[in-house]
Every structure is written in structure tokens, then in C-alpha cells.
Amino acid sequence: MSRNTTRLSDDIKLSFEFFPPKSDEMAGQLWSAVDALKRWNPDFVSVTYGAGGSTRDTTLATVARMTTDAGLPAASHLTCVGATREEVLETVDAFRAVGVRHFVALRGDPQGGVGTDYRPHPGGYANGAELTAGLSALGGLEISVSAYPEKHPESADTNADIEMLKRKADNGATRALTQFFFDNDVFARYLDRVRAAGIEIPIVPGILPVHNLAQVQRFAALCGATVPAFVETALGPVDDQPEERSLRAAELAARQLEGLRRLGIREFHFYTMNRASLINAVLDQAGFADCDAPAAVQAA
Numbered sequence: 655m656s657r658n659t660t661r662l663s664d665d666i667k668l669s670f671e672f673f674p675p676k677s678d679e680m681a682g683q684l685w686s687a688v689d690a691l692k693r694w695n696p697d698f699v700s701v702t703y704g705a706g707g708s709t710r711d712t713t714l715a716t717v718a719r720m721t722t723d724a725g726l727p728a729a730s731h732l733t734c735v736g737a738t739r740e741e742v743l744e745t746v747d748a749f750r751a752v753g754v755r756h757f758v759a760l761r762g763d764p765q766g767g768v769g770t771d772y773r774p775h776p777g778g779y780a781n782g783a784e785l786t787a788g789l790s791a792l793g794g795l796e797i798s799v800s801a802y803p804e805k806h807p808e809s810a811d812t813n814a815d816i817e818m819l820k821r822k823a824d825n826g827a828t829r830a831l832t833q834f835f836f837d838n839d840v841f842a843r844y845l846d847r848v849r850a851a852g853i854e855i856p857i858v859p860g861i862l863p864v865h866n867l868a869q870v871q872r873f874a875a876l877c878g879a880t881v882p883a884f885v886e887t888a889l890g891p892v893d894d895q896p897e898e899r900s901l902r903a904a905e906l907a908a909r910q911l912e913g914l915r916r917l918g919i920r921e922f923h924f925y926t927m928n929r930a931s932l933i934n935a936v937l938d939q940a941g942f943a944d945c946d947a948p949a950a951v952q953a954a
Contacts, residue, residue, distance in 0.1 A: 666942060667697040667921040669831075669858070672720075672928055674701060674712035683928055684716070688724050690930035694937065696726065697921070700758050700798070703731035710745060718752040729798065730754050732789075733762030734779035739788060742779060746789065756796040758831065759785045759822075783821035790826025799823075801830035801857055803844040807878035816851050823855045830855060831923045833877055834862035836885050836906075838913040845917075859914055862925040863907040863932045865900075867893055900932055907932075908939035 670691055675681035688699070701716045703709060713730055720728035730749050734742050746757070761782045779785040782799055789797050799822040802815055809815035819830060835841055841859055848857055864870050867881075867889045874881050888906055892898040911922065924933055 668694050669698050669923045670926050671700045674709045674716045687928050687930040698727040698729050700729040721753050729756035731758040733760050734785045735762035738777035758798045786822045787825035796828045798829050799827040801832045803835045803841050820853050823853045830857050832860045834860045858921045858923045860923045863936050864903045904935035907936040911940040
């Protein structure tokens with residue numbers, strides 16, 4: 655069966671999230687993945703920022719190399735946990751000095767870890783909306799923020815969660831990148847509620863191809879996401895068969911992309927886990943063509 659090909663330069667925007675490496679071996683894996691994913695000409699790539707700024711220096715070095723060596727438009731995650739406003743803005747200045755003009759503004763996890771009570775720093779930004787306002791006041795920055803189709807686990811209810819997103823948008827957010835999800839109906843319902851609340855910024859779905867089902871289940875439990883039965887049914891029986899598991903995981907994610915495109919979505923944010931092979935397989939199966947590839951002649 656032939657598949658229609660969508661050329662990214664015409665129709666689709668992609669972004670990829672990476673995390674800073676903790677060892678030479680992990681650094682090799684990261685830069686190999688970056689090199690392999692450059693073929694998709696991403697709209698931007700982002701680099702995560704450890705709890706309490708614990709990876710500030712490695713994040714800074716990684717973002718700088720993304721820009722200078724890899725030639726990619728790079729964004730840095732930025733949190734406000736355990737820091738004064740002045741300290742956060744000093745960090746922003748350090749990133750701006752290496753050419754960063756795009757931040758993913760996040761409150762960050764509580765200093766005691768996920769599941770503990772969050773206490774803002776007395777002299778800091780209380781949440782992502784306040785951080786967004788602080789960044790916006792500097793001028794000249796692109797600001798992405800987080801969104802939660804299945805509600806942030808600390809939000810009182812869905813209405814409070816969407817109200818927080820509205821505050822971020824009103825304070826200058828450029829776009830929202832969602833937590834990963836697997837059920838497109840969940841995203842569609844969420845998008846309807848977001849638009850009904852008067853939030854007009856792009857809501858970019860976060861896509862997580864499953865490298866390891868047990869690991870994703872743990873992630874989901876921490877962040878309030880759901881791993882539907884159809885994912886477990888597809889991947890559970892082949893968890894100890896890496897090749898078959900990867901084939902099925904790519905098919906699941908490609909099908910998710912196709913469904914989102916039918917909803918009119920044209921921007922996608924991939925959580926790469928610093929690996930490229932599964933992302934490439936997903937995009938190839940979904941019928942996307944990288945910008946340097948020759949246009950395909952489609953069969954009738």
C-alpha cells in the first residue's frame with residue numbers, strides 16, 4: 655500500500671527535545687541523535703534543565719553547541735524553583751550570551767521531588783505564568799510553555815489547569831508544548847476547552863514514541879498521563895523482543911500523527927530520549943519527507 659508523502663517544508667513543523675548528557679558515552683549518543691535528526695530541518699530543538707537548575711552548565715554548553723556546531727535553532731528549558739528572580743534573570747543573561755533567544759518557561763518540580771509540596775522561593779517567581787511574564791518583559795524572546803491534556807497532577811481541576819495556561823498566554827507565551835499523551839480524543843477534547851477559554855496560541859502536541867513500556871508507565875504515573883490499554887496490548891507481549899517492539903511502537907506513533915493531522919494539527923514536538931532511530935521510523939511511516947529528499951512520485 656502506498657502512502658502519501660508530506661513535505662515538511664510545505665506543511666509540517668517539527669521540534670525535538672533532548673536532555674544534557676551526564677557522561678562521555680551519553681554525549682556520544684546525544685550528538686549522534688542530533689546529527690541523525692537534522693534531516694528533518696526542525697523548527698527548533700529544546701534542551702531540558704535539571705531540577706533546581708542542577709544541569710545549568712551542561713544545558714548551557716549543550717544549547718550553545720546545538721546552535722554553533724549543529725546549526726540548529728535551539729531553545730533552553732528554564733525553571734524558577736529554588737531561585738530568586740534576580741538569579742533566574744542572571745541565568746537568562748548567560749543563555750542569551752551564547753545566542754539563545756527561545757526559552758521553554760516551566761515552574762519546575764518541587765525541590766523535594768515529584769509528589770512533595772511545592773513552595774515558591776520567597777524572592778522568586780511563583781509559577782510558570784509569572785516566569786513567562788518576567789521573560790516577556792525582557793523583550794525579543796520566544797517563549798514556549800507547558801500544557802497538560804490530562805491535567806497537571808497538582809492542579810485542583812481541569813478549569814484551574816486551563817486558567818493557568820491562559821495566564822501564561824496572556825503573559826506573552828508564544829506556544830504551548832503538551833505533556834505526552836497517546837489517545838488523540840483526549841487531545842481533541844482538551845483543545846476544544848482551551849479554545850473555548852479564549853486561548854489562541856498554538857497548542858503543540860507532545861509525542862513520545864515508546865522505547866520502553868515500563869519506563870513510560872512510570873513516567874505517566876508521575877506526570878498524570880494515561881497509557882491506554884491499546885498501547886499496553888500492542889507493546890506488552892513484545893517487551894522482550896526489541897526489533898518487533900520498535901516496529902510496533904513506530905506504527906503506534908505514526909498512526910497517532912496521522913490522526914492528529916486529520917484534526918488539522920501541523921506542529922509536533924517529539925520527546926526523543928536522545929535517540930533518533932525510532933523518531934526517524936515514525937516520521938518515515940507517517941509519510942513525512944525530509945526537506946532535502948527528492949519529491950516522491952505517488953502511485954494512484
